[in-house]
Amino acid sequence: MAKSTIYAGLEIGTTKICVVVGEAKRDGTIKILGVGTAPSRGVRKGEIVDFAKVQTCLNDALVRAEEPSDVMIRNVFLGVSGSHIESLNSRGAWRLPEEQSEITEDDVEEAKEIARNVTISQDNVFLHSVTRQYIVDGQEGVRHPIGREGRLLEADYHIIHGVRGRVQNAVKCVREVPLEVEDVVFTAIAAAQVVLNREAKAQGSLMIDIGGGTADYVLYEDSMISASGCVPLGGDHITQDIAMALQIPHHRAEEVKVTEGSCQYDDIPADEILRIEDDNGFVIGEVERAFLNEVIYLRTREILDQVKERCQGHIGKLAAGVYLTGGTSLLKGIDVVAQDVFERKVTRSGSAPVSGVTATFENPQYSAPIGLIRYAQILDQEKPIMSPLKRFGRKMADLLSAIVF
């Protein structure tokens, strides 16, 4: 691991398929070598519904990423999302043997094992098990328990799991391209690695990655991940609402949303009329701007409300506030709505500065794919300490077993 490694992150989103090639340096920085995007077809609410279409789009995106970066992409970190992804916090307690008072790596492994031994549905598969903290003899907030004196070691885990078949579908689709999937990562976890900085995580923050089909969120408290999940609502729903309210085709609605849409409708005079044109530029109708905005507002509000509902009990602890990222976070006025919903400071944010193609990391649409690179890097850095080889093996075994059956 003496030299930098090149990773590729792939996110199959509802509106776009994005491949990011990045160089993870050993000093912790990331350089983006190339970004390839292609509009996505055959994806609904973050999940693939049409394999063939997705693969065509994926090939497009791949070529576009490979060309500028001069990298042949063979392995990818795959970002997955979808309503089936759920999370829970689990704690495993391990009492040290009588003759032993110092915590060793084996004890930690043991505690982890117990913590991870939670009952999830038979059909589900673990995506991530993130260490939140260790508790040594009741003392909370221990990060590195190895070498400490103690009798009772508890490992606090945040476990993210999803439906095996649906995760497999995504993996399978990518394998057929063919690409090798190095790891499957929940997109919100990836995005949080670049959107939230250390301080935000420590103070408590909620990152919502509102994409086309889903709103994925991760909530951090005291540098620990406390809640995460996916609301299967996103920008696509906003577009659909517009399309149905104005009775215009979906792609026109998308355009109206992007160019004219806003979540704020109170200060718009009632008589401000917006002309809706069809593909040829003919006016097919007029609509009050306030009406359009209210339609958008209602949906946006609902998405955020849904996220809030799922984070109930944690909202009070968010000192760093709410971070919005993802394509839909570009919607005008969404920060005001979020402020209203969460009553916390709201920041719209793209990825943290990484070097490379500048325009990319400014754009919140690319938070998740860039985050995948960062995730890969973190995984790499953790290797010697946490022996994730085992973890990795377990994951691979999981995946393999799913294929066999």
Place this chain on the structure above:
Amino acid sequence: MVEYHRNSLTELTTPGSLKTCIVGIGGAGANVLDRITLDRTVDATLVALHTDIRVLSHSMAPVKIQLGVELMRGVGAGGDPDLGREAAMYSREQIRQAIEGHDIVFICTGLGGGTGSGAAPVVADIAKNTGALVFLTATMPFSFEGKRRLAQAEDALEQLQKRTDALILFENNRMGELILPKDGIQKAFIQADQLIAQSLRAVSTIVTTPGLVKLGLDDLTSALSSSNGRCLFGFGEARGQNRGSEALKRALKSPLIDQGRLLHQTKTLLVHIAGGDSLTLLEVDAVMRQLGKNVPDQTHILFGVAVDAKLGDSVSVTLISSLGLNQLNTIAAAAPPVDMLPIKSRTMPSVLSAVAAQPAAKVAALQVPLEMVFGEEEVTQPAVPEVEQVEMFATDITEQEILVEEVAAELPANEDEIYSEEEIVEEEPPFSYAPEPEPEPVKPIVRPRIEDFIPAIARTNTSSLAAVVARAAPAEEAPMAPPLNAVAAKKPTSQEEQIAFRFSNDEDRGRFKNTEPALAGGGEDLDVPTWMRLKRKLKK
């Protein structure tokens, strides 16, 4: 081919503005001049000086002076600064003639070689004697060029320090970061030249254009005043939403600033914000506030604002500061080992940060022809009042400082106010999806709400859009948001019920027809448009 008018370029001065002259010395200088000519970014007289006749003949600068014709016979100085100096001495008279009559003279050169290091001090001397302000924009050699060249550069620098008013030094090593590793070396040099051209343009704009909060030469020199300092320069321009912060972001992304990291060390930082007529105080405040996060509290911020109609709806942010070489190296060593490696393995090339500023250059380039027209018209007018203007700078200083302080004092006071205003633009009463038993209007605003559209949209076979338009015509329906029960009372027909039934149909899920429904806590299908569901609830 790039078209360019040799004659008009030489006389690009509008009356009242300071006359600037850019002198490019040696190979590096000639390259920068070419870049400036191509981009037409700076209104100035361009003069190219070189000992090598071949380089000179390829140069695009309108005025070319071959140094030491008799001595050198058109051959380069071969890396010997003494030869370069001698050659320049031979051509003293010619140089003086070219430089004379300008208020500001920029000398661009690459230090370390023969002509650049040798002739630059001579030219600086001459320029100083003509009474002009002398700026030096120089690049320090790559570390792989060897210690000898570095020493020559340092020597020249020492001499130049005494003769110039301000030094803007660029570290070539850092320039390597401007490009992607696989890009050609040519591109690397083009990028570097572009950056220097940009800085020249920025500096000359800052110093010459009138501003609301004016920055003068004094500010510039104090920003560049660290001993043995290297210039930290960042320029960003942006338009559209959030243009202020975007511009700042771009400026901070300049590799010479290293993502703003280097700013943590600076003692003085010059910030210049320019925009069109639409530039608001709020934007300026926001930019300064954001910048404040990148800069330690004790840094002396020299702040200037200018409104320049040329910029249209874009805002540009220029950051200039300097950092001692030692500091720079320690910081650089802490991050990527920049100075130790050859270019191709160097870390962090962010091309686009340099390229991002490009549109700005293009905009300026487009504007030049316009000015040229004016410039030509006014050539006959002698530009006398320049000297007075320079003096005016001096008298301005105190005023400026007060202004800067005032603004600085005002900012914190305003901050909370503006901030809170920004954050809580609209405080709406909490919106409830569940229908309230009480027939109170959800929002007390007298404007047609979504509830009004129920009858219109309920008729699914006709366009709701048409209904909206139709509704706008009869005045009696429009003015008030009726209480919820009133809406319900309007249409208690059987047709309504039928439609209510259909709402739970798959139809209403539109695009999401064939997907797993997104069910909320109450079992409602979230894929159905929110407004539709809301209406259904309201009707019940």
